Amino acid sequence: MARVAFVTFGCTLNFADSELMMGLLKQAGHSIAKSISDAELVVVNSCSVKQLAEKKFFRAVSDAAAQGKKVVCAGCVPQAEQGYLSKELKGYSAVGTKQLNRIAHVVEETLAGNVVHLLKEEKNERMNIPKVRRNRIIGIIPIAEGCLGNCTYCKSRFARGELVSYGPEEIVKQVISDVRDGCKEIWLTSQDCGAYGKDIGTDIVALLRAVCAVEGDFMVRLGMINPNFALEYLDDLIDVYKENKGKLFWFIHLPLQAGSNRVLKLMNRKYIAADFVRICSAFRDAMPEITIATDVICGFPTETTSDFQSTKELILHVQPDVVNVSRFWPRPGTAAATMEGQLHGRGTNLRSREMGKVKEEVSLARNKTWLGWQGIVTVDERGTVGAGESWVGRNYAYKPVGIKGRYGIGQPLDVKVKKAKVYHLEGEPV
DSSP states (O other): OOEEEEEEOSSHHHHHHHHHHHHHHHHTTOEEOSSGGGOSEEEEEEOOSSHHHHHHHHHHHHHHHHTTOEEEEEEHHHHHOGGGGGTTTTTOEEEOTTOGGGHHHHHHHHHTTOOOEEOOOOOOOOTTOOOOOSSTTEEEEEOEESBSOOOTTOOHHHHHOBOEEOOHHHHHHHHHHHHHTTOSEEEEEOSOGGGTTTTTTOOHHHHHHHHHTSOSSOEEEEOOOOHHHHHHTHHHHHHHHHHTTTTBOSEEEOOOBOSOHHHHHHHTOSSOHHHHHHHHHHHHHHOTTOEEEEEEEEOOTTOOHHHHHHHHHHHHHHOOSEEEEEEOOOOTTSGGGGOSOOOOHHHHHHHHHHHHHHHHHHHHHHHHTTTTOEEEEEEEEEOOOSSSOEEEEEOTTOOEEEEESOOOTTOEEEEEEEEEOSSOEEEEEO
């Protein structure tokens, strides 16, 4: 049996995939190494959303091989770009997003000196399978794979495919299991949680109600939901959040991508900017403290100065707590990659930097509204607040609060917020 290390890039769903693969390898008798230097084989789980993420994947593969390690390439890159396996990744084993359950076979064949490619599209069995968590109090549960969108810039759909929702009974069973294992946070994740259930006759509202009905001391975090789906059941969604304060984090991730309707249409998004504003306003009216996260792409083909200004103005108006800013990258095989009006890299870089300043302004403004707040946070990770030992706890709105001192993962603390920073709050125990 071998010592296997994992390097994971990308979204929460990718980390869930790695946890599943680690669990299956451990079940097969292998051990999980904490570092590449301690491993005999390295699984590099990849992301294809951005060019930078893909570059990091190739670098990680090269670095592991240079250290004399066997390597298995996993995830979205080999699944979406199978041509790499006869060129850049020639000689490496690969397992795609659709056959993760066969990771033990791929690892064992690779250790024996064989090159194996398992990229056939099959339905992954995901629920109630052994896993190794990177954080013992966080249970990451994929509720679906694939999506119903056809965004012109997105390469992930080549790897993840069409929407496949997992049954609500299986998901609830997994929640119960994770809570019994000591998880204090349950993260429901997929490419678009808003699309959940549309292929099996249910929806995300019903799933949230079922999950929140599970007994136990835990909080649920809902993953990304596209505005067009949020708008379909906006009132019911808000009701679920209000009814389950203390069980469902008051946190919602709604990707905007652009504040210009012309650009949104070119992106093939299924909403307009006013829809995003309406959803955010409705949530803020009902729950002023709610944490709103969003995503913005800067420099989409033909984006004018006026288009970019519209996005800036919308962000300043809505004031999301978290804004994930990305430069546009023309991903091979996507419609956006061949559109006329591609902006120069210098222009997209300047716009992303400018948007970065806007996001810091609004994030700090939102965090300042929490100054003086006192309440319970649950410690869920190590922090970087000042010198010495520090931790990060999350409150009911999923706000990160840094606390100095010696604490433990999963420990509840009564704290008071003393400082507001751009990316976190700082508090002291009371």
